[in-house]
Amino acid sequence: MKGVYNIGKNEFSEIGGSVNYSEIIHNKKFDQYKIIMQTNLQMISSNFTGREKYIKAIDDLLDKKDVIVLSGNGGIGKTQIVLKYIKLHKKQYNNIAFVNCSSKENIIQEYSQLLSIDNDENTLGNMKHWAGLNKNYLFIYDNLDDEELKSEFFNKYMISAANGKIIITSRLKDWENIIEINKFEEIESIEFLTKKTKLDNYNGAKFLSKELDNFPLALEQAGAYIKNSIKKSYENYIEKYKKTENR
Numbered sequence: 001m002k003g004v005y006n007i008g009k010n011e012f013s014e015i016g017g018s019v020n021y022s023e024i025i026h027n028k029k030f031d032q033y034k035i036i037m038q039t040n041l042q043m044i045s046s047n048f049t050g051r052e053k054y055i056k057a058i059d060d061l062l063d064k065k066d067v068i069v070l071s072g073n074g075g076i077g078k079t080q081i082v083l084k085y086i087k088l089h090k091k092q093y094n095n096i097a098f099v100n101c102s103s104k105e106n107i108i109q110e111y112s113q114l115l116s117i118d119n120d121e122n123t124l125g126n127m128k129h130w131a132g133l134n135k136n137y138l139f140i141y142d143n144l145d146d147e148e149l150k151s152e153f154f155n156k157y158m159i160s161a162a163n164g165k166i167i168i169t170s171r172l173k174d175w176e177n178i179i180e181i182n183k184f185e186e187i188e189s190i191e192f193l194t195k196k197t198k199l200d201n202y203n204g205a206k207f208l209s210k211e212l213d214n215f216p217l218a219l220e221q222a223g224a225y226i227k228n229s230i231k232k233s234y235e236n237y238i239e240k241y242k243k244t245e246n247r
Contacts, residue, residue: 054081055088057179065177066161069168072181075217076171082140090152095137101144128159137164145171184214196223197232204234211238
């Protein structure tokens with residue numbers, strides 16, 4: 001399932017298949033283009049649990065800084081936390097955009113899609129030009145995990161934060177204005193599994209959470225497996241998990 005965030009309608013929508021990355025309202029001049037955000041990213045998990053301390057930390061740090069970084073291991077839930085922040089604070093911003101930073105080429109390609117223009121040698125300059133003419137935007141640069149790209153990112157690829165705010169998510173650790181994202185607390189793991197599986201088994205959820213070291217992605221996968229099983233139980237999953245682990 002993919003998701004669309006549409007600032008014009010102030011809503012998230014669940015959809016299947018591919019979607020356009022953006023709509024543009026314009027009055028012939030590029031200077032007047034306004035992004036109405038549509039982005040091809042996963043929805044907030046319906047089982048999103050806890051993490052309130054990180055939402056508050058983002059809000060507090062963005063009050064003081066224009067560029068902040070969420071750092072943590074892959075699968076720890078960085079993007080989900082950002083999406084939850086957006087859901088709670090979307091009215092603060094005129095435009096919100098996600099940019100996948102898996103490569104330099106991908107950043108430029110996504111800029112062209114956001115602006116609905118051909119991807120050419122002017123794309124980067126056009127995106128920066130847009131940022132200079134608009135205010136109160138939030139750009140999320142997601143999965144900036146490459147050291148080489150990081151070394152060039154601020155001077156070459158990132159738009160100015162003078163008129164808006166920027167959140168970076170990354171597995172890399174060496175940043176300024178950083179919020180470190182950690183695995184679930186035990187109670188968060190139990191609440192997550194209970195919501196996901198609909199099982200009323202506190203001790204089973206607690207035991208599985210411990211087996212999976214309270215790691216969000218592992219818990220998501222376990223919960224989905226249990227939810228879709230004919231015989232739903234934590235015990236069955238733990239048995240299968242240990243057999244796989246011992247292969």
